[in-house]
Amino acid sequence: MTALNSLRDRIAGILDAQSPATGVAGAVIGVAVGGDQFSLAHGCANLNTGQEFLTDTGWLLGSVTKVLTATVLLRLVDAGAVDLDAPARRYLPEFTLAEADAADAITVRMLVNHTNGIDADDLMPASVRGRDATRSYISQLADFGCVFEPGAGVHYSNPGFVLAARIIERCTGLPYERAIQAELFDLCGMTDATAVQTQAFLRPTAIGAFATDEPGKLRATTLFSLPESAGGAGATPIVTVGDMIAFGRTHLAGGLAPDGRRVLSEQLVAEMQAKGVDLGLPQTPPMGLGWWLAPIAGTTAAWHGGGSPGGTSSFCIVPEHNAVVVSFVSGPNTLLNDTLHTTVIEHLTGRQATPPFTPASASADPEMAGEYAAFHRSVRTSCHDGELIVRTTTPPYTADEDLDRILAAYGSPSSSTDTYTAVAPGLFLPKGVGSRHTTGFYGRTSLLADLPAAPGRPRGLHTGLRFIPRVG
Structure with a gap:
């Protein structure tokens, strides 16, 4: 632990500087290097109750769950029950899209490397809970198409991981929350992890917080989690830092859990961390299986947010x-x-994290002006004095009135207008945001790229790991 003492002190100083005025109600971090580890917590876990954030407080994992879902799916590959390169419909014949050929072309691998292109990113059905929740999500996909031909690009895919969760349910005969418990949590020594939301009542569990109109004040969320139907994509699992350190160590050990049990074959652990898809965009790291493989401070981190x-x-x-x-x-x-x-x-490598792109003089191409659209968002761009103006709206979704309510409670704005400044040819940052902002994982996703048309993919914008095709 001595080798980590100076790092622990630095992290403690960062956390001590946080408050509602810096946009933080509470926070927790866990770090493990070799056999050493530490965890630190700060602030309030629940603004409604004043509960202190402790290092063993649980919290909603969100889309980091996608790495866990991919791991469980690959256990089925290890067992010979699933073929990564087989059509997903082999295991889910009920899976259809508005474009029948697209559904036929999507492989299991495409579900977990964000290349399936399914245009349903914000879909969050809430009417069905329990054993049939995942199935209810998939039944609604019949009304949706794709933003590009399967395999022709990268578009962040909640539906891909819901489909993966449904394959897990089919092959194990268990609902997702029980399958991930038996096939991952229990094996990895994730003793406090659960995908059952009601377990939050039985243990200290953090909730989220939002900004208010009053400077320096935050308010508690009114929505604990997203619907159960998106559990496999990240809606429901609750973990502690200790759980995630155990899971991370399992992957670092080539698929061996901390107690020595085999969770996943060394070959498939390596395949998860191997570069499979790379758009060459600084804001979209190369993709393995479940992992984004981000170059940072002279090394590569397998990451998910x-x-x-x-x-x-x-x-x-x-x-x-x-x-x-x-x-x-x-x-x-x-x-x-x-x-x-x-x-x-940076402590580990002895190097400073730098922006993932080389700045160069550029301005917005006037031909970028126009209309772009994907599910539940409409984007209009214009160019002014070399800058790109991006107006985004989310029109009401009449097919499911719950969706607008859920997204509003999640914090998604119904409309926004942002000005972007070119930082390199075809690459933009929100105006006023410096390149240093992009050195970390989340910050780089704020970059916006103008993607030219390619085989199977129209021209479009790429930002936030998502592709928005040009229309009209």
Whole structure:
């Protein structure tokens, strides 16, 4: 532990500087390097009750769950029950899309590397709970298409991981929350982890927080979690830092749990961490299976982030340094996660994290002006004095009135207008945001790229790990 004392002190100083005025109600971090580890917590876990945030407080994992879902799916590959390169419909014949050929073309691998292109990112059915929740989500996909031909690009995919969760349910005969418990939590020694939301009543569990109109004040979320139907994509699992350190160590050990049990084959652990898809965009790291493989401070971190109502989590392993880092922040200061993670990684490598792009003189191409659209968002762009003006709206979703309510409670704005400044040809940052902002995991996703058309993919915008095709 002595080797980590100076790092622990630095992290403690960062946390001590946080408050509602910095957008943080509470936060927690866990760090493991080799056999040593520490965890630190700060602030309030629940603004409604005043509950203190402790290192064993649980919190909603959000989309970091996608790495866990991918791990469980690959256990089925290990067992010979699933073929990664088989069509997903082999295991889910009920899976259809508005474009029948697209559903036929989507493989199991495409579900967990964000290349399936399914245009249903914000879909969150809430009417069905329990054993049939995942199935209810998939039944609604019949009304949706794709933003590009399957395999022709990268588009962040909640539906891909819900489909993966349904394959897990089919192959194990268990609902997702029981399957992940038996096939992962119990095996990895994740003793406090659960995908059953009501378990939050039985243990200290954090909730999210949002900004208010009053400077320096935050309010508690009114929505604990997203619907159960999206459990496999990250809606329901609750963990502690100890759980995630155990999971991270399992991956660092080539699939062996801390107690020596085999969770996943060494070959598939390596395949999860191997670069499979790379758009060459600085804001969209290469993709393995479940992991985003982000170059940072002279090394590569296998990473995933996650959002819950009013909270964000960040999780990475750094194989070169045998390290695990996990954090959760309650409040709108998502970038505190980046500060915590880059501080650890810079300590490990002895190098400073730098922006993932080389700045160059550029301005917005007037041909970028136009209409772009994907599910539940409409984007109109215009160019002015070399800058890009991006107006985004989310029209009411009449097919499911719950969706608008859920997204509003989640904190998604119904409309926004942002000005972007070119930082390199075809690459933009929100005006006033410096390049240093992009050195961490979350910060780099704020970059926006103008993607030209390619085989199977129209011209479009790429930002926040998502592709928005040009229309009209």
